Amino acid sequence: MNTQDLKKLVDKYSLAQIIGCIQQQLEKGENMCEITDTTDEIITALSKAEVVRELMDQGMEFHDALRELGRRIRKVYGKDNED
Numbered sequence: 520m521n522t523q524d525l526k527k528l529v530d531k532y533s534l535a536q537i538i539g540c541i542q543q544q545l546e547k548g549e550n551m552c553e554i555t556d557t558t559d560e561i562i563t564a565l566s567k568a569e570v571v572r573e574l575m576d577q578g579m580e581f582h583d584a585l586r587e588l589g590r591r592i593r594k595v596y597g598k599d600n601e602d
Contacts, residue, residue: 520564526581528552528564529572537572541565 520528532540532552540552544561554561567588574584 520560520567522585525564525568525571525585528554528568529575529581532568532572534569534572534576537565537569541569 528537537552540550540554541562544550544558544565548558550561550565552565554564556564570588570591571581571584574587575581579587
């Protein structure tokens with residue numbers, strides 16, 4: 520998912536709706552957020568949107584929330600490399 524698609528997703532749906540889309544995708548294999556791809560890719564995209572939307576709801580601008588998401592992803596991968 521590119522940055523523009525992520526921006527559209529977080530602008531269109533609330534945090535609760537994004538979480539609902541994740542649950543729908545896991546339970547039914549489809550979601551109301553109109554994302555189509557493999558289930559793994561959909562869950563990945565929706566999870567990123569969930570983090571960004573949550574940060575935006577806390578007052579961050581989109582670009583700052585996106586940077587924080589990137590920082591968190593790098594941190595996770597960094598820990599995986601240490602094990």
